């Protein structure tokens with residue numbers, strides 16, 4: 001038990017160290033812009049379909065569930081505001097982040113992990129390239145830029161899904177009522193939360209993926225292990241940080 | 253051991269442990285221009301660790317390592333990149349970047365050194381082709397490493413290690429898993445490197461013949477061929493420049509010339525001598 005705790009603290013220390021270097025390198029030359037663009041494409045464009053589908057269905061499902069509950073209070077016209085608030089503040093950021101964690105934290109960890117076990121990382125160091133600069137920093141930049149964008153798209157598509165359920169399907173309210181209520185309910189605080197969260201989740205996904213990838217050992221089996229760990233750890237961190245941010249914003 | 257200012261690599265009482273296992277134990281030696289060390293040893297005896305420590309990829313627990321006359325032990329990773337890039341290294345499993353083509357792999361060190369030694373695109377192309385011709389793989393330029401055989405990957409690895417014409421090259425098992433003909437070609441190329449450019453090298457190998465070749469042959473610039481070094485007397489500098497190490501559990505248990513290796517009595521060391 002004690003040694004488990006020690007390991008935990010040691011790896012957290014290591015994590016903070018790697019994270020620190022990755023952030024430092026954002027402002028340090030050389031910059032690998034090409035790699036940033038490639039990663040943006042993989043992370044952003046690659047996840048677009050699944051993020052849109054998930055956004056659509058979560059919007060539709062919330063609308064369906066909420067309409068029943070709201071109907072009992074005779075408040076069915078509020079469905080737009082409820083969906084909008086839940087999506088923008090909480091579900092949009094968290095669901096999108098979890099999807100991207102499943103796709104990209106694992107992808108990053110397995111890619112860097114196989115580079116590690118085949119000595120490509122050592123080769124990079126031997127040839128005078130900083131692997132943190134070349135591999136981690138571009139992934140960090142790309143994920144933290146793309147995740148907020150993906151979240152905005154997921155939120156928008158989710159509202160469309162909810163619209164289709166509550167207006168044409170259930171006929172709870174008119175289209176213009178729906179859109180104006182869902183838009184008006186949002187205040188500055190909600191939008192800020194809805195963008196800060198995915199930004200931070202993006203940082204978590206990239207760093208956790210890179211961290212587990214870079215410390216991979218023990219051949220192909222180790223790569224599989226690193227991949228699983230990266231997804232589990234980043235998902236837990238996403239929930240934990242979501243809670244933390246909620247707490248901060250509720251107090252504001 | 254006295255400080256050797258001319259040494260390209262200098263180890264002083266270097267030790268490293270992984271857990272309670274010695275990967276390097278009190279290793280001391282120096283390597284100068286044109287010199288070759290053939291490193292033998294059983295699996296897990298610390299050969300790879302020794303090469304990696306020489307360019308600071310592994311920091312030892314104790315002792316001092318100098319590379320090109322500068323101490324590298326306890327230097328920060330960032331301060332090491334430039335120094336390391338001056339040496340060439342062939343990794344045991346080649347370690348080619350598998351997302352890059354053969355051309356891009358061999359180009360990589362040149363592009364990395366653009367700031368110190370700027371090259372035009374044509375010059376770079378020329379250097380890449382020359383290095384690949386050296387290992388007889390010019391036709392693979394646009395292939396990906398995954399499309400090559402293990403032996404071919406190793407030869408591309410050699411091309412990448414020597415393309416910048418470094419004064420020091422570390423070869424981790426350059427001939428392992430190759431057929432005898434290709435293996436001899438590779439060793440001949442390494443000998444040529446040494447004789448044409450006075451390159452110093454550390455060569456990890458399992459093949460006795462590799463050491464034989466380095467010690468007994470010399471590249472003749474006139475005929476462009478390897479010629480045997482005279483058996484005795486004369487200027488048998490190749491023989492003096494080629495020394496043999498045998499490693500066991502992180503320790504260099506034998507260090508000496510080919511003749512001394514042949515005469516060794518220790519049964520472990522004898523396993524690596526010609527019978």
Ligand SMILES: Nc1ncnc2c1ncn2[C@@H]1O[C@H](COP(=O)(O)OP(=O)(O)OP(=O)(O)O)[C@@H](O)[C@H]1O
Nearest residue numbers: 270273274275293294295296297298299300301302
């Ligand atoms: N990163 C590491 N973590 C833990 N142990 C290691 C590590 N690298 C090497 N070792 C151990 O150190 C010892 C020396 O390893 P090294 O790779 O230098 O052996 P080697 O002589 O190159 O073997 P081979 O001929 O099989 O390549 C081995 O017992 C190995 O298990």
Ligand SMILES: [Mg+2]
Nearest residue numbers: 299300301344
């Ligand atoms: Mg080895």
